[in-house]
Amino acid sequence: xxxxxxxxxxxxxxxxxxxxxxxxxxxxxxxxxxxxxxxxxxxxxxxxxxxxxxxxxxxxxxxxxxxxxxxxxxxxxxxxxxxxxxxxxxxxxxxxxxxxxxxxxxxxxxxxxxxxxxxxxxxxxxxxxxxxxxxxxxxxxxxxxxxxxxxxxxxxxxxxxxxxxxxxxxxxxxxxxxxxxxxxxxxxxxxxxxxxxxxxxxxxxxxxxxxxxxxxxxxxxxxxxxxxxxxxxxxxxxxxxxxxxxxxxxxxxxxxxxxxxxxxxxxxxxxxxxxxxxxxxxxxxxxxxxxxxxxxxxxxxxxxxxxxxxxxxxxxxxxxxxxxxxxxxxxxxxxxxxxxxxxxxxxxxxxxxxxxxxxxxxxxxxxxxxxxxxxxxxxxxxxxxxxxxxxxxxxxxxxxxx
Amino acid sequence: xxxxxxxxxxxxxxxxxxxxxxxxxxxxxxxxxxxxxxxxxxxxxxxxxxxxxxxxxxxxxxxxxxxxxxxxxxxxxxxxxxxxxxxxxxxxxxxxxxxxxxxxxxxxxxxxxxxxxxxxxxxxxxxxxxxxxxxxxxxxxxxxxxxxxxxxxxxxxxxxxxxxxxxxxxxxxxxxxxxxxxxxxxxxxxxxxxxxxxxxxxxxxxxxxxxxxxxxxxxxxx
Numbered sequence: 001x002x003x004x005x006x007x008x009x010x011x012x013x014x015x016x017x018x019x020x021x022x023x024x025x026x027x028x029x030x031x032x033x034x035x036x037x038x039x040x041x042x043x044x045x046x047x048x049x050x051x052x053x054x055x056x057x058x059x060x061x062x063x064x065x066x067x068x069x070x071x072x073x074x075x076x077x078x079x080x081x082x083x084x085x086x087x088x089x090x091x092x093x094x095x096x097x098x099x100x101x102x103x104x105x106x107x108x109x110x111x112x113x114x115x116x117x118x119x120x121x122x123x124x125x126x127x128x129x130x131x132x133x134x135x136x137x138x139x140x141x142x143x144x145x146x147x148x149x150x151x152x153x154x155x156x157x158x159x160x161x162x163x164x165x166x167x168x169x170x171x172x173x174x175x176x177x178x179x180x181x182x183x184x185x186x187x188x189x190x191x192x193x194x195x196x197x198x199x200x201x202x203x204x205x206x207x208x209x210x211x212x213x214x215x216x217x218x219x220x221x222x223x224x225x226x227x228x229x230x231x232x233x234x235x236x237x238x239x240x241x242x243x244x245x246x247x248x249x250x251x252x253x254x255x256x257x258x259x260x261x262x263x264x265x266x267x268x269x270x271x272x273x274x275x276x277x278x279x280x281x282x283x284x285x286x287x288x289x290x291x292x293x294x295x296x297x298x299x300x301x302x303x304x305x306x307x308x309x310x311x312x313x314x315x316x317x318x319x320x321x322x323x324x325x326x327x328x329x330x331x332x333x334x335x336x337x338x339x340x341x342x343x344x345x346x347x348x349x350x351x352x353x354x355x356x357x358x359x360x361x362x363x364x365x366x367x368x369x370x371x372x373x374x375x376x377x378x379x380x381x382x383x384x385x386x387x388x389x390x391x392x393x394x395x396x397x398x399x400x401x402x
Numbered sequence: 403x404x405x406x407x408x409x410x411x412x413x414x415x416x417x418x419x420x421x422x423x424x425x426x427x428x429x430x431x432x433x434x435x436x437x438x439x440x441x442x443x444x445x446x447x448x449x450x451x452x453x454x455x456x457x458x459x460x461x462x463x464x465x466x467x468x469x470x471x472x473x474x475x476x477x478x479x480x481x482x483x484x485x486x487x488x489x490x491x492x493x494x495x496x497x498x499x500x501x502x503x504x505x506x507x508x509x510x511x512x513x514x515x516x517x518x519x520x521x522x523x524x525x526x527x528x529x530x531x532x533x534x535x536x537x538x539x540x541x542x543x544x545x546x547x548x549x550x551x552x553x554x555x556x557x558x559x560x561x562x563x564x565x566x567x568x569x570x571x572x573x574x575x576x577x578x579x580x581x582x583x584x585x586x587x588x589x590x591x592x593x594x595x596x597x598x599x600x601x602x603x604x605x606x607x608x609x610x611x612x613x614x615x616x617x618x619x620x621x622x623x624x
Contacts, residue, residue, distance in 0.1 A: 301470070301473075301474045301477075302474070302477065354430075354478070354479030354480075354481070355430060355479075357478040357479045358430060358432075358456070358475060358478045358479055358480050360478065361474045361475055361477070361478035362456055362475065362478075364474070365458070365471055365474055365475075369460070369467060369471070372459065373458060373460065373471060374456050374457070374458045374471065374475075375456070375457055375458075375459075376452070376453070376455065376456055376457070377442030377445070377452050377455060377457055378442075378452055378453070379442075379443070379446055379452060390442075390443035390446075391441075391442040391443045391446070391452070397456070
């Protein structure tokens with residue numbers, strides 16, 4: 001397995017600087033007003049230079065950096081930024097995990113559009129940089145999650161640090177103990193034993209570590225040798241599944257492409273049934289040899305819970321896509337994954353839940369046909385003389401629920 | 403129920419909105435406006451609870467999208483659906499499959515759906531309807547020298563539950579602009595005397611009228 005890890009500034013700070021561009025270069029602390037008894041969520045480089053760190057109380061941060069600008073966290077903007085990063089990375093990889101300060105994606109195998117892993121990783125870094133609209137991320141690529149994170153930590157903004165397969169232990173060996181994601185008491189004990197770097201721990205036998213630290217000792221041994229099993233943990237709410245089938249030879253035959261797409265849909269449908277999920281949107285991409293990928297997606301009128309339902313929706317989409325040339329690979333993706341089961345019904349009220357279901361259906365229609373597809377009217381508070389000013393269209397369907 | 407109209411003003415859209423307004427006070431209402439005539443302010447004047455109304459405006463010639471929208475809402479559980487069709491009628495091959503899917507969903511869910519369409523009715527619409535009422539303007543209703551409403555002659559052109567041919571004249575009262583707390587409500591049946599009935603039996607006429615009035619009330623109440 002090959003994992004790419006990109007480290008960037010906290011998304012709260014990036015969205016705050018997008019909102020207040022005049023604060024670029026200044027000391028900015030995200031978290032709210034200093035009078036609030038809340039922790040610092042993120043701090044700009046200038047504020048960090050003054051000693052401000054994430055997790056500190058805002059009042060302490062104000063004492064350390066009195067000239068800093070304190071801005072609140074815009075949770076909605078952060079969520080939008082995460083979604084956009086997710087979308088960008090899913091164009092390159094089927095498994096993606098996006099956090100506040102780092103993003104991970106799976107670079108296992110090969111990609112038809114890129115010659116090798118370095119090219120692929122560079123494309124991911126470029127796309128992330130464009131999506132963030134901020135300082136370029138520091139990128140690391142390695143065979144496990146922990147090593148990829150350490151590689152990104154060792155890299156610099158705009159650079160990619162690749163750890164070749166088999167060189168993980170050698171890469172980790174000189175790193176200090178404080179990089180280990182373990183309890184501080186364990187680090188203190190290791191230091192007391194005279195161990196000052198990860199290479200020293202890797203030289204111990206797993207049995208010795210197991211005797212000292214219990215079952216966690218074996219995990220620690222695997223960690224320092226770059227063999228940690230922790231892969232990428234995609235957020236269920238952002239999860240996008242995709243299956244990609246590389247054809248034996250490039251083909252423009254419609255029936256061949258449909259069979260390839262059907263094969264991908266069957267695999268995705270099996271995963272939906274296995275995990276009890278339903279997809280709200282299904283997309284397909286034809287990847288020609290020489291042209292840019294031809295993509296399309298459709299929002300389903302109803303959640304897709306198995307391969308048969310997804311195939312019926314995808315068929316209509318396939319008919320509208322005409323690949324410009326021979327296609328080398330077909331990729332089918334499913335997004336907007338939600339639990340397939342509905343909420344618990346109230347047995348004493350017939351029709352209970354119908355309003356929720358109608359709202360969900362209306363939201364899906366808006367996703368499919370646009371915001372104006374289904375709207376709820378409301379009388380204007382201050383109507384004018386013109387008939388069209390007597391009412392307004394409410395922007396949100398959910399907020400208007402009775 | 404399908405309310406159709408001859409060319410010219412007939413009151414079919416006002417009738418549809420009146421029914422939607424009455425229904426909105428009891429349940430959620432979906433309204434697909436393909437005629438471009440929807441005015442939520444007028445709907446509120448008719449007494450509608452706008453917080454119970456969802457309005458879709460796909461565009462005058464997008465019948466397929468409108469019918470797909472209606473079906474999605476019906477399948478989700480919308481209990482009352484109104485669809486206003488305009489005079490610009492696309493080719494039936496573009497929307498009859500969506501109408502068939504909507505009819506099937508309506509049948510499964512037991513939803514009330516009222517469609518207002520101009521005549522001549524397209525064959526798929528005429529086939530899918532369970533009750534077709536033909537609307538024709540019978541004159542203005544005046545009060546103090548001012549127009550206060552429209553009298554509409556309704557004829558049952560098709561009925562799956564009884565013989566067609568029943569007629570009734572109803573009064574669609576127009577709401578007065580800027581009048582506070584005036585609820586116009588359900589149209590009033592104003593013709594006790596009857597015209598032609600198919601079997602010519604005088605004793606059957608009041609019953610036919612009553613059936614038409616009951617059908618109107620049932621459609622409004624869902």
